[in-house]
Amino acid sequence: MEHFLQLLIFGVQLGVIYALIAMGYTMVYGIIRLINFAHGDLVMIGAFTAYFAARVPGVGFVPALLAAMLLPAVLSVLIERLAYRPLRGRPRLSVLITAIGVSIFLENLPRVIPFIGPNYRSFPKLIEFREFPLYGSAIVNSIQITNVIASALLLSVMVGIVRFTKSGRAMRAVSFNKDAAALMGIDVDRTISITFFIGAALAGAGGVLYSLTYPMIDILMGVWLGTKAFVAAVLGGIGSLPGAVLGGLLMGIVEVFATALYSELGYGAGFIVLILVLLFRPEGLMGKPTIEKV
Amino acid sequence: MLLEVKDLRVSYGAIEAVKGISFSVAQDEIVTLVGANGAGKTSILRALSGLADVRGGSILYADRELRGVKPHEIVKRGISHVPEGRLAFLNLSVHENLLLGAYIRNDTKGVEDDLAKVYELFPRLKERARQIAGTLSGGEQQMLVVGRALMSECKLLLLDEPSMGLAPILVAEVFATIERVRRMGTPVLLVEQNANMALSIADRGYVLETGRVTLSGKASDLAQMDEVRAAYLGE
Numbered sequence: 001m002e003h004f005l006q007l008l009i010f011g012v013q014l015g016v017i018y019a020l021i022a023m024g025y026t027m028v029y030g031i032i033r034l035i036n037f038a039h040g041d042l043v044m045i046g047a048f049t050a051y052f053a054a055r056v057p058g059v060g061f062v063p064a065l066l067a068a069m070l071l072p073a074v075l076s077v078l079i080e081r082l083a084y085r086p087l088r089g090r091p092r093l094s095v096l097i098t099a100i101g102v103s104i105f106l107e108n109l110p111r112v113i114p115f116i117g118p119n120y121r122s123f124p125k126l127i128e129f130r131e132f133p134l135y136g137s138a139i140v141n142s143i144q145i146t147n148v149i150a151s152a153l154l155l156s157v158m159v160g161i162v163r164f165t166k167s168g169r170a171m172r173a174v175s176f177n178k179d180a181a182a183l184m185g186i187d188v189d190r191t192i193s194i195t196f197f198i199g200a201a202l203a204g205a206g207g208v209l210y211s212l213t214y215p216m217i218d219i220l221m222g223v224w225l226g227t228k229a230f231v232a233a234v235l236g237g238i239g240s241l242p243g244a245v246l247g248g249l250l251m252g253i254v255e256v257f258a259t260a261l262y263s264e265l266g267y268g269a270g271f272i273v274l275i276l277v278l279l280f281r282p283e284g285l286m287g288k289p290t291i292e293k294v
Numbered sequence: 295m296l297l298e299v300k301d302l303r304v305s306y307g308a309i310e311a312v313k314g315i316s317f318s319v320a321q322d323e324i325v326t327l328v329g330a331n332g333a334g335k336t337s338i339l340r341a342l343s344g345l346a347d348v349r350g351g352s353i354l355y356a357d358r359e360l361r362g363v364k365p366h367e368i369v370k371r372g373i374s375h376v377p378e379g380r381l382a383f384l385n386l387s388v389h390e391n392l393l394l395g396a397y398i399r400n401d402t403k404g405v406e407d408d409l410a411k412v413y414e415l416f417p418r419l420k421e422r423a424r425q426i427a428g429t430l431s432g433g434e435q436q437m438l439v440v441g442r443a444l445m446s447e448c449k450l451l452l453l454d455e456p457s458m459g460l461a462p463i464l465v466a467e468v469f470a471t472i473e474r475v476r477r478m479g480t481p482v483l484l485v486e487q488n489a490n491m492a493l494s495i496a497d498r499g500y501v502l503e504t505g506r507v508t509l510s511g512k513a514s515d516l517a518q519m520d521e522v523r524a525a526y527l528g529e
Binding site for chain 2: 166170172175177179180181183186187188
């Protein structure tokens with residue numbers, strides 16, 4: 001029981017990070033039906049931003065986190081503007097391939113930037129590490145608490161924006177039908193930019209929280225992390241915000257339990273769950289079934 | 295003239311859907327464009343809203359050119375377009391749909407008043423305010439879309455096939471609403487396949503055939519013409 005609880009804590013700690021990153025995949029997919037392959041790399045850029053920000057004297061966790069959200073967010077808006085928008089209305093495959101290109105670019109650009117480079121770096125201790133007994137031998141530490149609180153806060157703010165603000169209403173309208181949304185006076189391009197901005201900010205935050213947990217960062221860290229968060233988004237039902245949270249948590253918990261069971265199984269377990277879920281619910285756990293228009 | 299369209303040409307890829315059409319709408323007028331499927335009616339409305347690719351001609355609205363203006367800017371200038379196939383936001387609640395109709399407005403008080411007016415006009419919508427629009431019947435969705443357009447405080451209303459797919463009793467209700475809109479001082483440009491109904495409420499009409507205007511004049515005169523009756527009124 002104590003062991004189970006301990007594993008659950010680890011699982012949730014990882015799961016909230018997947019949820020943050022999955023949210024960006026699902027939002028962008030929701031609004032322009034694009035799997036943004038470059039999304040995972042924004043996680044890495046977030047982690048590096050916090051890494052450099054923390055070198056500035058006096059910069060603690062919160063300012064570093066904010067910087068790590070802002071830079072990927074601005075970058076993501078630029079990427080959409082320069083790479084994806086010119087392809088609006090073109091076959092979806094063209095945009096998808098462009099996204100893969102952007103991803104390769106983002107992974108390799110820092111390699112040639114002198115002060116970044118391809119090496120692993122150890123991430124600064126932005127949160128003082130402390131442990132608290134929880135139940136029996138199960139303990140919870142300050143980083144786990146930070147992860148859960150920060151993610152819960154960010155996800156609630158984001159869901160609040162989408163559900164209750166005018167911009168959020170515009171996002172949902174654009175996601176349903178761009179032309180109809182434009183006829184309401186909604187600036188479709190701007191709404192799409194806002195979506196990319198928010199999604200990337202969450203990815204940047206995810207990068208920081210991940211680096212607190214596993215304090216080794218490198219320029220390819222976003223590849224696996226992004227892939228797993230993408231799986232989480234599909235698992236939960238791509239396009240569904242609660243689905244991204246559920247999928248992320250499930251992914252994290254399954255991964256930790258599978259690793260505890262048999263360490264080689266960890267990485268694969270999420271995919272096994274994905275295949276099982278998609279066999280019985282192709283639209284994902286909380287996705288809506290759609291009819292593909294031919 | 296509030297709206298003055300001259301020699302408008304619209305293309306979809308290589309296909310020219312509108313081949314040089316001129317028409318106008320004055321203040322307080324209901325003008326209808328009638329014609330069979332493929333005559334270019336929808337393309338004309340999409341061009342007016344900035345959604346279609348205009349290849350030639352000019353669209354003067356309140357003495358300013360609309361060509362090249364972005365769709366959301368055109369809405370801000372006062373043109374509200376209810377597209378074909380209704381297009382209520384089926385993933386949003388009835389209430390949210392109506393609020394989107396007032397998206398460009400910042401006068402909270404005025405929006406609330408208009409919301410109350412729309413609910414008065416369509417009590418069914420009030421009953422279903424919190425429901426997701428996707429759960430409404432076709433007729434209720436049409437009411438929602440018309441109600442949404444009324445929320446925009448528009449100066450010109452473009453309606454594309456508002457009667458499509460509706461039961462006759464609802465068609466009558468929609469047309470009564472259109473007349474009410476005009477009485478409130480908003481001119482309407484109405485595109486219809488149901489030429490009979492359209493000509494019965496319109497002041498003037500244009501008959502379209504494969505991207506060209508073949509006849510135009512007072513709606514009551516058009517409704518009497520043999521060629522119109524033969525082609526569109528099923529006689």
